[in-house]
Amino acid sequence: MQWGSLENFLAMGGYGFYVWGSYLVCAGVIVAEVWALRHRRRLALNEVRRATPAAGRSA
Amino acid sequence: MSSATTSPGFSLFRYAAPNVFYPIAGKMVPLFAVVAAVLAAIGLYIGFFMAPTDAQQGDSYRIIYIHVPSAWMAMFLYVTMAFWAGVGLVFNTRLSSMMAQAIAPTGALMAFISLWTGALWGRPTWGTYWVWDARLTSTLILLFLYLGFIALQAAIDDQRRADKAGAVLALVGVVNVPIIYFSVKWWNTLHQGASVKPGSSSMADIMLTGMLLMVFAFWSYAIAAVLMRLRAIILERERRAQWVLDARDRGTL
Numbered sequence: 001m002q003w004g005s006l007e008n009f010l011a012m013g014g015y016g017f018y019v020w021g022s023y024l025v026c027a028g029v030i031v032a033e034v035w036a037l038r039h040r041r042r043l044a045l046n047e048v049r050r051a052t053p054a055a056g057r058s059a
Numbered sequence: 060m061s062s063a064t065t066s067p068g069f070s071l072f073r074y075a076a077p078n079v080f081y082p083i084a085g086k087m088v089p090l091f092a093v094v095a096a097v098l099a100a101i102g103l104y105i106g107f108f109m110a111p112t113d114a115q116q117g118d119s120y121r122i123i124y125i126h127v128p129s130a131w132m133a134m135f136l137y138v139t140m141a142f143w144a145g146v147g148l149v150f151n152t153r154l155s156s157m158m159a160q161a162i163a164p165t166g167a168l169m170a171f172i173s174l175w176t177g178a179l180w181g182r183p184t185w186g187t188y189w190v191w192d193a194r195l196t197s198t199l200i201l202l203f204l205y206l207g208f209i210a211l212q213a214a215i216d217d218q219r220r221a222d223k224a225g226a227v228l229a230l231v232g233v234v235n236v237p238i239i240y241f242s243v244k245w246w247n248t249l250h251q252g253a254s255v256k257p258g259s260s261s262m263a264d265i266m267l268t269g270m271l272l273m274v275f276a277f278w279s280y281a282i283a284a285v286l287m288r289l290r291a292i293i294l295e296r297e298r299r300a301q302w303v304l305d306a307r308d309r310g311t312l
Contacts, residue, residue, distance in 0.1 A: 002111065009107075013118035018183050022122045022176040026129070029168050030280070037287045044294035048307050054299040 076154040077293045078302040082311075084286040091286070095279035102272030110266045122180040124270055127255075128277035130173035133201055134236050136166035136281060140208070141233045144226035156222035157296065159229060160212060161289035165281050167205035174198055185249050193242035194250035197235055204232040218296065 003009040012019040106124040113120040140162040147156030177195065178188040189195065208225050215221035238245075243252045254261045255270075262270070294312070297303050306312045 002108070012121065013112060015117060015119035015121075015183055018119055018179040019121050022125060022179045025175050026125045026172050029172055033165065033168055033284055037284060037291065040288065040291040041294075044291045044298070045312060048294055048298045048303055048312065051298040051304065051307075053301060053304055 076152065077157065077297055078300070080154060081290060081293050081306075084290050088283050088286050088290070091279045091283035095276050095283060098272050098276035098279060102269050102276055105265065105269035105272065110263070110269050113266075116184060119180060119183045120266075122176050123266070124273045125277075126173060126176040126180060127270055128274040129169045129176065130198065131274060132277050132281050133166055133169035133173050133198070134239060135278075136162050136169060136285075137201060137204070137229075137236055138233060140166055141226075141229040144222070144229040147222055148226035148230075153296070154293075156226070157289055157292045158285075159225065160222075161285045161292055163205050163208050163212075164288065165284045167202060167209065169277070169281065170198060170202040170205060174202060181249070190249055192248040192250060193246035194239065194248050197239040197242050200235055201232075201239060204228070204235060208232075 010016055010020070102124060106121060110121075112118050140159045143155045143162070144159035146152060147159060174195070177198075181190070182188050208228050211228055212221045212225045215224055242248060243250050255267065260267055294303065303312070
């Protein structure tokens with residue numbers, strides 16, 4: 001293992017702020033998108049639950 | 060209403076596409092999500108535990124494992140979005156326009172990630188978070204094109220007109236993608252040139268392996284996210300269609 005310790009790993013050779021600042025925001029954006037997608041699906045399903053067939057259209 | 064003037068066969072064809080694709084997309088979402096997670100786990104392991112520290116940039120270069128994949132996906136998704144929007148514009152196929160609408164937010168997030176990680180990489184390497192240079196500025200324009208597409212579609216109530224207006228914007232904006240790609244050649248820029256080219260790459264093999272795994276991880280993730288959004292959009296737009304109501308009553312939505 002090239003890092004030796006967790007501290008060294010987190011320090012990233014002095015670039016910890018930049019490296020982890022990149023990865024944390026990237027992970028946060030992805031988690032937020034997945035949450036938003038699930039929320040949107042729930043809303044859409046609620047709409048469908050209340051929906052009535054479109055008028056004037058035969059199958 | 061144009062639906063009153065179309066023949067039953069034609070309207071059946073138009074409704075058939077979302078109806079057929081909805082369950083297929085539902086099967087693909089978990090598949091691509093799992094592939095993305097596995098590839099990201101392997102790619103990050105290689106990137107952080109097997110790839111060595113860079114001789115010039117130290118460990119700051121490890122941002123590359125998310126910076127390049129997100130930047131590539133931002134460009135690729137834009138072209139894909141414009142393609143489907145264009146198909147919807149020309150052939151009036153509903154699923155194509157829905158696909159374009161489903162791609163835009165994920166594309167915008169990819170553009171944002173590439174700009175954010177680029178800023179945090181630029182600071183230690185160039186001494187600044189941001190410069191108005193060709194590569195960075197054209198990528199910022201890409202983000203604004205995505206946001207403009209989303210805002211324009213949201214602002215128009217009539218869905219067909221929203222799709223058409225969005226398609227025109229998306230197609231005009233395509234010109235920006237080659238500008239981004241070739242900006243590092245055409246202008247003097249702080250941003251380095253392409254490290255990865257077909258046949259020859261200036262990166263160490265292990266770094267390249269980790270990065271390409273992350274590219275495929277981002278790709279899989281984007282497919283999963285876009286298909287998930289597409290399914291929600293199908294439900295939003297077709298919630299009164301008979302097949303949706305039938306599937307609802309069967310409990311298979």
